[in-house]
Amino acid sequence: MDEVARQVYPASTLYVLATPIGNFADITLRALHVLALVDAVACEDTRNTGHLLMRYGLSKKLIAAHQHNEREIAEKLIVRLQAGERIALVSDAGTPAISDPGARIVDAVRAAGLRVMPLPGPSAAIAALSASGLVCDQFHFVGFLPAKARQRDAALHSLRDMAATLIFYEAPHRISAVVDALAAVFEGQRQIVFARELTKLFEEVHRCHLSDAAAWVAQDAHHQKGEFVLLLEGAPPAAEEDGAEAERVLRILLAECTVKQAATLAAHITGHKKNALYERALVIKAE
Incomplete structure (x- = not known):
């Protein structure tokens, strides 16, 4: 822990902090130090994070930051960061912003010219x-x-x-x-x-x-x-190359034909399944 404490943890910084995905013993030493140091924790669910902090003997101000309020909360966090605070961003489990809320907050904080520091850890x-x-x-x-x-x-x-x-x-x-x-x-x-x-x-x-x-x-x-x-x-690599060719043919045909016609012709030309080509044609048309 002495090595962790000797490191620099700048103010006015958002700490994107990974938390355990199920086993409380998987928290990192640096994560524990930062959680003890920060002024507040922005979290997906205040109840879950409150319970997590209690397991480590910590208590912090919790700010709800979930998928329905990310943009609004980002503005409030930026004001606090600009005032010199350190704030941790956590999700319910694992690394924030990876199939979890957090990316919009990080984007807004960076756009405001403030520092974002990742603390790596568990990822399912x-x-x-x-x-x-x-x-x-x-x-x-x-x-x-x-x-x-x-x-x-x-x-x-x-x-x-x-x-x-x-x-x-x-x-x-x-x-x-x-x-x-x-x-x-x-x-x-x-x-x-x-x-x-x-x-x-x-x-x-x-x-x-x-x-x-x-x-x-x-x-x-x-x-x-x-x-x-x-x-x-x-x-396998051969299938990837074959798929790329089928996609090229399908795109050419879509420029002149309906989705159904393009899929039928592409199936005859490439040998790929018509249904798969039809579904892919729908995706291409929607681009």
């Missing part, structure tokens, strides 16, 4: 990736998919030919529907990883072929409980 996506065993030099963080089936399917089709490992967040009540949607779009031989309840008592990391995923989810009620990180193996 990176924790799951590190334990997945999926060998790939790239990953693509998707976060939460759209709730409505049509928008979700369009989003998945746009990712079909990507070579990078795909990372999704998902809630327990949607996990079965999302696995079915993945199986309808991607090849069954791809590896999928379910990282469930990470760092908590009932943590589970399971890897299988996508074709076996629905059966695994259904075989035990516990497989549908908890917060999920899903990791899906990326497409």
